[in-house]
Amino acid sequence: MKSAILAVVLAMPPQAILAEDVPTTVAHPRPVISEIVTADPARARRFPGVIEGENVATLGFLTGGRLASVPVEAGDQVMQGDTLATLDQVTLQQDLASARAALETVQAKATLAAQQFARAETLRARGVASDAMLDNARANRDAIAAKVKNARASLTRAEDAAQYSTLTAPTEGIVLSVLAEPGATVSAGSAVIKLAAPTGREAVIDVPEAFAALLPPDAVFSLRRDKNDTAATTARLSVIEPVAETSLGTRRLRLALDNPPKDYRIGSLVEASYATVSAPLMTLPRVAIAIAEGPNGPGVWRIEGADRRAHFIAVTLGNTIGDRVVIRDGIAVGDEIVTRGAHALTENQNVGDRLE
Template structure:
């Protein structure tokens, strides 16, 4: 029986490299068949044109609508509430009766004052007659000097008593008139604090009342930002309930002291050209303009600001080749959601709004709009 010859060492080496050579050849062929990546592929980024602003915004604050004049209504005399003619929310006219107290005591006081006045007038008539008689007799030396002086004194006393009784009678008339609560201006009843049958003290509030006409917006400003606000400062007022309306306003009053609990300052703004659609209690969004607005400023979202060696900068999209360039800018004011720039950008230039730390200089991009409308610059 014969056996095949045993392979030599050289033959074994030749057979071992054969599979390796085949594998290397397949890898090279697969690599050559793949397409090389494009070096200039555009990367999508959120980029939009910047907007110019006509002035710096000192801040945005929530507020609510009030009447220019709001006050409590109360009786000027005490008594038991007999009738109430209006309810909260009703529009009233000047001179309209709103409520009434029991006038029994005031009627008696008026009758007493009338009787006192009639008696004083009778005494004055008698004193006047006596004065005229004694005057004629004194001129004829028929009475003494002392008697004439006594007559003059009685007449002066009767005249003063009549005047005093007349004043008391008019005061009693006023007291009776004060038992009816009247509207002193056109307006609306905002609240009620008394019910029929309740005994009220003079000056105790019965209704809350707001005048018709002028409207104001009240905002609470933190103590760290109140120094940016001044009397007469302009503002823009928008209301969620009236999306199609926008009003201009000016600061009328700044509280001299902070609220003890909230530590905020109450700022009152008078609304220009307020119309009937501006209802009391509506929620408002107030944008206060800086006292000294500068021209040529642009506003960008805070997310668009990049820092290069601690210096502010933005990524600008070159309109000719859509490549990015990092440009230094000068910040005039940092806001809650936006940044006001005084130099470095012009209105209309397109910048990267979000993802500023994921791009690089010279990178080619495709600008796209923010996925949410509220993220777009306002």
């Protein structure tokens, strides 16, 4: 019986035994990190802002003096020619009288100096006076003549100050702010009143620098007074101010209003949101961009199919914003793009199941 069992074992094919002892080689999926492409989330953000006048003028006196009165306040609507502020007339009249007296005094001295020079010139012709005496008389005459010119200029300034002691509105407008209080001493040209034209209005908002860099020149925004405001007002980007607020990392945008409602007064608070446009704005991390050999140029690895295979897709790149790049063409919202491990993939390579 033992010899029969041994014969059976020896008769078994050798490959059957090897199949149990030698492991089979299996190709494992390539682990990567991926991202689902979405439209830029900044479009859904809302930014607080305020309505301002498009045409704003800062007004001041043509001369200096002590501010006597400011009969207007912020928010007042004024007509052309209305008085906005006045300077102290008593002080101005005193300055004018002092300037006239100073001119009369120096003119009298100038007359005396001219007479003394004429006398010295006569004496020098007779040989009585020396050249030094004549030179001194001439210098004194010329010096006092210069003082006469200076006094006359001071009188002209005092007369202008008395004439321009009232600040009036150059046109119809709305007072935005009063920049000086009665009793303060103001110099010529210093800001006293800020006035805005009643017609031209714009919305001013602050947005992150990265968001501002993505905006097209004709960006459209929707404005609402509050969350319950059902009727939105359209506004278009007019200016992105060149100076950034470094401490906050924001840029100031000015939006021109299209036919704003009457309740959109200067100083009103609004909420602005980036209006939806036909083409979504898509961005990917810079590390997701791979450079293919040949004419394809830059591209990304897109995961496709139920078996999750990686395929190289050529893309058109836009601006670089921080660590992300705008993708203008080549992919669509909803695509799954490899963001880590993209430089080690090959065409049609399996990347395994997606883990959230």
